[in-house]
Amino acid sequence: MTSFLSWLMSPQDYMPHGMCFLWQPELIALHVASDSAIALAYYSIPIALIYFVNKRTDLAFPTIFVLTGLFILACGTTHIMGVWTLWNPDYRLDGGIKAVTAVLSIGTAIAIWKVMPLALALPSTAQLQQANKALGEEIGHRQRAEAALREANAELERCVAERTANLQEEVLRRRGTEATLRASEARWRSMFEASAVGIAVMDQDNHFAAANEAFQRMIGYTGEELQSLGPLDITHEDDRETAQEMLEHVQSGKPEDYHSEKRYRCRDGRVIWVRVSTARALDPDTPLPGTPAIIEDITERKRAEGDLHNAREALSRATRLAMMGELAASIAHEINQPLGAIIMNGNACRRFLAVTPPDLDEVRDGLDAVVSDGNRASEVLSRIRAMLKNAAPERGEVDVNKSITEVLALTRQELQQHRVSVQVDLRPDLPRIVADRVQLQQVVLNLVMNGIDAMRAIADRARILTIRSQLDDQRNIVVNVADSGVGLDAADRERIFETFFTTKAAGMGMGLAISKSIIEAHHGRLWAAPGSPIGAMFAFALPSASGVSL
Numbered sequence: 001m002t003s004f005l006s007w008l009m010s011p012q013d014y015m016p017h018g019m020c021f022l023w024q025p026e027l028i029a030l031h032v033a034s035d036s037a038i039a040l041a042y043y044s045i046p047i048a049l050i051y052f053v054n055k056r057t058d059l060a061f062p063t064i065f066v067l068t069g070l071f072i073l074a075c076g077t078t079h080i081m082g083v084w085t086l087w088n089p090d091y092r093l094d095g096g097i098k099a100v101t102a103v104l105s106i107g108t109a110i111a112i113w114k115v116m117p118l119a120l121a122l123p124s125t126a127q128l129q130q131a132n133k134a135l136g137e138e139i140g141h142r143q144r145a146e147a148a149l150r151e152a153n154a155e156l157e158r159c160v161a162e163r164t165a166n167l168q169e170e171v172l173r174r175r176g177t178e179a180t181l182r183a184s185e186a187r188w189r190s191m192f193e194a195s196a197v198g199i200a201v202m203d204q205d206n207h208f209a210a211a212n213e214a215f216q217r218m219i220g221y222t223g224e225e226l227q228s229l230g231p232l233d234i235t236h237e238d239d240r241e242t243a244q245e246m247l248e249h250v251q252s253g254k255p256e257d258y259h260s261e262k263r264y265r266c267r268d269g270r271v272i273w274v275r276v277s278t279a280r281a282l283d284p285d286t287p288l289p290g291t292p293a294i295i296e297d298i299t300e301r302k303r304a305e306g307d308l309h310n311a312r313e314a315l316s317r318a319t320r321l322a323m324m325g326e327l328a329a330s331i332a333h334e335i336n337q338p339l340g341a342i343i344m345n346g347n348a349c350r351r352f353l354a355v356t357p358p359d360l361d362e363v364r365d366g367l368d369a370v371v372s373d374g375n376r377a378s379e380v381l382s383r384i385r386a387m388l389k390n391a392a393p394e395r396g397e398v399d400v401n402k403s404i405t406e407v408l409a410l411t412r413q414e415l416q417q418h419r420v421s422v423q424v425d426l427r428p429d430l431p432r433i434v435a436d437r438v439q440l441q442q443v444v445l446n447l448v449m450n451g452i453d454a455m456r457a458i459a460d461r462a463r464i465l466t467i468r469s470q471l472d473d474q475r476n477i478v479v480n481v482a483d484s485g486v487g488l489d490a491a492d493r494e495r496i497f498e499t500f501f502t503t504k505a506a507g508m509g510m511g512l513a514i515s516k517s518i519i520e521a522h523h524g525r526l527w528a529a530p531g532s533p534i535g536a537m538f539a540f541a542l543p544s545a546s547g548v549s550l
């Protein structure tokens with residue numbers, strides 16, 4: 001090692017470099033100053049580079065910087081050697097340092113070219129700024145998008161919250177509605193179940209889809225049995241037509257309610273009267289679509305009505321009998337007259353036969369008179385029998401004018417006896433009506449007898465009874481019985497149709513009440529009015545239209 005160093009430093013072999021400058025102080029000073037300045041500058045660069053490398057840990061290619069630093073350090077050293085060799089001819093050391101510098105510069109050059117493509121690929125500051133700007137824009141863009149997203153998210157959350165609140169409200173409302181519906185259904189169901197009248201719902205096939213307890217009890221079938229039965233199946237044979245009509249009415253969808261009275265045959269064969277009321281068919285969307293019907297058992301009412309009707313008939317017969325009783329003397333006289341004539345004509349015939357030769361023409365005339373009087377007496381008797389017979393009311397075609405004439409024939413004697421003159425004005429072409437002839441005659445008889453009674457006390461004027469029949473605009477047959485009697489005062493007129501109202505000492509007060517009920521049972525009307533110019537007028541109107549069932 002020592003020999004290598006002494007070899008490097010062999011000044012004895014060479015002359016100092018200053019000699020080449022002839023030791024001219026200015027030239028030497030120039031070289032010394034220049035080389036020293038260069039060396040100083042060169043030495044400062046590696047320090048700066050090392051400092052820079054140390055500080056910038058993210059630096060790309062730090063090796064290049066280190067190599068460059070070493071290379072420049074070596075270059076600086078060559079300039080130091082330039083100063084050194086001015087006085088010391090250590091040219092081997094100088095050459096060695098240059099060789100090191102050469103190796104370092106070549107290595108650095110190679111390294112620089114090697115990393116050149118990579119270094120070129122590194123973005124420039126402008127590019128970095130551009131990229132930075134783009135990135136900034138991108139970030140801004142993203143931030144805006146994020147803000148919009150956040151806003152959309154907030155809006156969505158608000159919507160969700162609002163919808164949730166609405167849904168909760170809707171759920172609460174529905175729960176409320178359901179509760180109301182349940183309460184309503186329970187109320188209706190309890191009414192349906194607990195109702196004292198029968199309630200049933202008929203389905204589209206006219207079967208009892210539902211029937212309450214009351215209806216099941218009424219008819220004797222269970223709800224299940226009724227489901228395979230329809231109204232026609234339980235309706236009495238004679239009333240099926242009414243039931244059919246009702247079904248057709250309901251099926252036709254007419255809006256009105258429909259009521260009918262008919263008979264049902266119960267499960268045990270009993271027959272009951274019912275009043276059935278149906279309404280329009282229920283909405284098909286309701287839980288139990290169909291036609292609701294309310295069924296009332298009116299058997300008792302019908303029985304009471306029947307009893308009332310029978311009582312009225314009995315009363316009517318009784319008053320008729322009473323009236324006929326009143327007429328008994330007149331009727332006896334009425335029959336006595338033709339009987340007297342018969343006896344008289346019989347005796348005359350005997351006399352005509354006793355002469356010789358017998359006067360047969362006279363006998364024939366006498367016998368004709370006997371037959372005619374016999375017929376008259378027989379007619380009176382048959383009329384009386386008709387009025388007195390105890391038969392049930394019977395309806396048929398009635399000629400109102402003929403009925404009036406027959407009553408007048410019955411009362412002729414009574415009228416004569418009370419010096420009542422009768423004026424009859426009967427419209428000839430009156431249509432026949434369907435009615436109970438005897439009952440109709442009872443009404444006319446009652447009005448005639450009342451007229452006679454009202455004129456009993458009249459002494460200062462003519463006693464006139466006017467009977468008129470006519471046809472009004474609605475084709476009602478109107479019969480008027482007017483008298484010139486005492487008349488009716490306003491207060492009495494209100495009450496004369498009440499039962500037991502009478503102003504007569506021996507009156508029953510039943511005549512007008514029964515007459516009114518008879519006329520009303522014939523769908524007619526009976527009324528009273530002041531007579532013109534004096535007395536009272538009673539009238540009744542009966543419908544004559546064909547098809548009136550009485």
Ligand code: ADP
Nearest residue numbers: 450454496502503504507508509510511512536
């Ligand atoms: P009654 O003849 O037994 O009294 P009615 O019912 O026939 O029963 O008559 C009731 C009452 O109406 C009579 O008592 C009488 O006061 C009154 N009345 C009926 N017809 C006439 C008439 N033509 N004129 C005046 N009053 C009459």
